[in-house]
Amino acid sequence: MFVATQIFCGQLGNLELTAASLGTTGVQAFAYGLLLGMGSAVETLCGQAYGAHKYSMLGVYMQRAGVLLAATGIPLAVLYGLGP
Numbered sequence: 001m002f003v004a005t006q007i008f009c010g011q012l013g014n015l016e017l018t019a020a021s022l023g024t025t026g027v028q029a030f031a032y033g034l035l036l037g038m039g040s041a042v043e044t045l046c047g048q049a050y051g052a053h054k055y056s057m058l059g060v061y062m063q064r065a066g067v068l069l070a071a072t073g074i075p076l077a078v079l080y081g082l083g084p
Helices: 002-012 014-051 055-081
Strands: none
């Protein structure tokens, strides 16, 4: 999707290509970075729970992570969907 956007915007002109590139990079850096960081933190907790043979806590961590990531991802999707 990123490449197709760049190709189409490149056909419009240099200013449009620059704007699309900066916008897409901003979305990737903020939203993807935020969710990836949150997921990586949960990965550490899940690894510790698995190594300690506390499988019930592993399930709790996974459920909490799913709720927390969805609670973060849905508002981000709405926020970016309402953009210009």
